[in-house]
Amino acid sequence: MTRQRTFLLRRAALWLLLSATVLPAQAVEWRGYIATEGRYFFDRSSDTRQHDGNLSYSVSPEMYVEWDAGRQSFLFTPFARLDQNDEARTHADIRELTWLYIADEWELRAGVRQLFWGVTESQHLVDIINQTDLVEDPDGEAKLGQPMVNLALIREWGTLDFFVLPYARERTYPGVEGRLRTQPYIDTDQPRYESDKKEKHVDYAVRWAHSVDVFDVGISHFYGTSRDPLFELGQRNGEPVLLPFYEIIHQSGLDLQATLDAWLWKLEAIHRSSATQRYSAATAGFEYTLYGVFDSVFDVGLLYEYLYDSRADEALTPFADDSMVGTRIAFNDEASTELLVGLFVDHAGEGMALNIEASRRVGERWKLNIRGRGYFDLPPQSLVYGFRKDDYLQAEVQYFF
Numbered sequence: 001m002t003r004q005r006t007f008l009l010r011r012a013a014l015w016l017l018l019s020a021t022v023l024p025a026q027a028v029e030w031r032g033y034i035a036t037e038g039r040y041f042f043d044r045s046s047d048t049r050q051h052d053g054n055l056s057y058s059v060s061p062e063m064y065v066e067w068d069a070g071r072q073s074f075l076f077t078p079f080a081r082l083d084q085n086d087e088a089r090t091h092a093d094i095r096e097l098t099w100l101y102i103a104d105e106w107e108l109r110a111g112v113r114q115l116f117w118g119v120t121e122s123q124h125l126v127d128i129i130n131q132t133d134l135v136e137d138p139d140g141e142a143k144l145g146q147p148m149v150n151l152a153l154i155r156e157w158g159t160l161d162f163f164v165l166p167y168a169r170e171r172t173y174p175g176v177e178g179r180l181r182t183q184p185y186i187d188t189d190q191p192r193y194e195s196d197k198k199e200k201h202v203d204y205a206v207r208w209a210h211s212v213d214v215f216d217v218g219i220s221h222f223y224g225t226s227r228d229p230l231f232e233l234g235q236r237n238g239e240p241v242l243l244p245f246y247e248i249i250h251q252s253g254l255d256l257q258a259t260l261d262a263w264l265w266k267l268e269a270i271h272r273s274s275a276t277q278r279y280s281a282a283t284a285g286f287e288y289t290l291y292g293v294f295d296s297v298f299d300v301g302l303l304y305e306y307l308y309d310s311r312a313d314e315a316l317t318p319f320a321d322d323s324m325v326g327t328r329i330a331f332n333d334e335a336s337t338e339l340l341v342g343l344f345v346d347h348a349g350e351g352m353a354l355n356i357e358a359s360r361r362v363g364e365r366w367k368l369n370i371r372g373r374g375y376f377d378l379p380p381q382s383l384v385y386g387f388r389k390d391d392y393l394q395a396e397v398q399y400f401f
Contacts, residue, residue, distance in 0.1 A: 028063055028064070029065065030062070031061075031064075032059070032061035034058070034401075035398040036056075036397050037057070037397075038053070038054070038055050039053065039054045039179070040052070040053050040393050041390060041392045042391045042393075043389040045179065046183070049176050049177050050179055051084075051085045051177065051179070054083065054085050054179070055083075056081055058079070058081040060078065060095070061077070062075070063075070063076040063077075064076075070102070071102050072101050072102070073100045074098070075096045075100070076094075076096060076097050077095040077096035078092065078093070078095065079095050080093075081136070083178075085178070086135070086174055086177050086178035087177070088135055088188070089135040089175070093144055093145060095114050095143075095144075096111075096112060096113060097111045097112040097145065106152060107150075108150070108151055108152075109148070111147070112146065112147050112148075113145065113148055115129055115130065116143075117207065118255050119216070119255050119257040120255075120266045120268045120283045120284075120285065121266075121287070121303055121326070122283060122305045122319070122324040122344070123140075123283055123307060124140070124268065125253065125282070125283055126218070126220060126270060128222045128227055128253070129163065129205060130145070131143065131169035131171055131227050132171050132172075134172050134173055134174070135172040135173065135178065138180045138373070144169045144172070145169075146165060146169060147165065148164065148166075149163070150162070150163050159208070159210070160208050161207045161208075161209075162204075163203075163204065165203035165204065166202050168199045168225035168227075169199070170199065171188075171227065171228075171229060173185070173244075179392070180387055180392075182242060185241060185242070186241070186243075187234065187241035190236070190241075191244050191245075191246065192243055192245040192246070193225070193246050194246065194275065199246075201224060203224020205221065205222040206220065206221055207220035207221075208220075214259050215258050216256070216257045216259075217255070217256050217257075218253075218255040219252075219253070220255075221250070221252050221253070222249070222253070223249070223251075225248060226247045226249045226274070229246050230247060230316065231316075232245050249272055249274045250274075252271050252272075253268070254267070254268070254270075256268075262288055262290070263287075263288050264287040264289075266284065266287070267284045268282065269284075270282070279310045279311045279315075280310045281308060281317075282308045283305055283306070283307050283308070284305065284306055285303065285305030286303070286304060286305075287301050287328070289301045290302070297333070298330065298331055298332065299329070299330040299332060300327060300328070303326040303328065304325050304326075305324045306322075306324075307319035307322040308320070308321065309321070313348075316383070318344075318346065318382065318383045320348075321346070321347045323345050323347065324343065324344050325342070325343050325345070326340065326342035327340075328340045334361075335361045336359070337359070338360075339356075339357070339358045340356070341356050342354070342355045343355075349379070350381065351377045351382050352375070352376045352377060353376070354372075354376070355373050356372040358370040366397065367397075367398045367400065368398075369395070369396040370393075370394070370395055371393075371394040372394065373392055374391040375388055
């Protein structure tokens with residue numbers, strides 16, 4: 001991971017130098033947040049190197065400037081976290097370092113970016129551009145910045161995006177002392193690549209997106225280094241470890257959402273092929289919102305999604321034949337209080353997982369985020385069996401400036 005950080009930090013310094021000497025004298029907007037996070041695990045881990053509680057601190061400032069009558073802009077968003085116990089979670093990243101030029105029918109972006117593809121709640125199959133920052137969020141929602149050049153053609157028949165991705169990021173994983181990790185743990189210091197160019201293999205992607213009546217549709221194709229590694233068994237200091245192996249893949253994707261009054265119908269589907277495997281996967285479901293339930297100000301969303309993977313028992317994901325049922329509650333108060341609860345049920349009898357997320361603004365600059373996760377009835381053959389003692393509750397306090 002060190003060489004990736006060095007790569008990005010050097011380019012950050014270069015962009016900042018260029019911005020100081022090339023950008024016109026414009027008012028620079030600064031914003032961002034600092035945060036304190038605490039996690040408590042209800043059970044002791046079977047690995048004595050892991051801890052029951054953990055504190056960490058994060059900061060993410062943002063610099064934005066635009067010029068040329070708004071046609072050009074520059075965005076810089078670094079991120080850093082200091083963790084009490086896990087050295088792998090003490091890390092820094094450049095989330096955004098992007099120059100944007102806007103023309104009448106096209107846009108050009110260059111630098112480091114974060115972007116999101118997809119519509120479903122439980123997992124994001126088509127979202128392949130950015131690498132997952134798994135030490136930040138065990139749900140896979142946090143992403144690392146991705147170096148790229150992106151040309152978007154904006155037409156009446158939709159937006160066509162072309163991407164050149166000159167550098168692949170390695171996925172982050174908790175370290176030896178971190179929780180929510182596999183046993184044996186994943187050794188990120190010994191990555192393997194199918195390509196001789198390793199992380200410097202140039203990847204490509206294209207996506208068409210358009211809105212037609214009640215439908216929002218996206219069709220994409222990606223060629224390059226997989227963001228989801230396979231694993232090989234290795235050793236580190238005589239201890240067995242898992243070594244990530246990054247294949248070269250082709251992935252075609254479809255994301256579709258239909259908005260019909262209080263209903264949102266959602267679908268994400270992919271087909272992926274590589275030298276070792278060929279498979280399809282899909283997530284489909286709905287969200288139905290009850291507005292002003294029981295004559296209150298609350299809006300309650302009812303969610304259901306089915307998760308499928310054609311590899312079945314050979315899939316390196318726990319979501320090969322699962323359902324997610326949940327609810328989203330918007331309290332519609334001045335503090336923007338929200339609650340999301342989701343229960344994942346494996347149809348093959350390999351356990352359940354409960355996920356809880358809640359947030360509430362406190363005053364004008366503060367925000368409280370609560371997260372919790374629990375695992376139930378996990379058999380030894382389950383891919384998440386190593387998490388059976390990792391039920392936790394997390395609280396984060398953010399201050400925005």
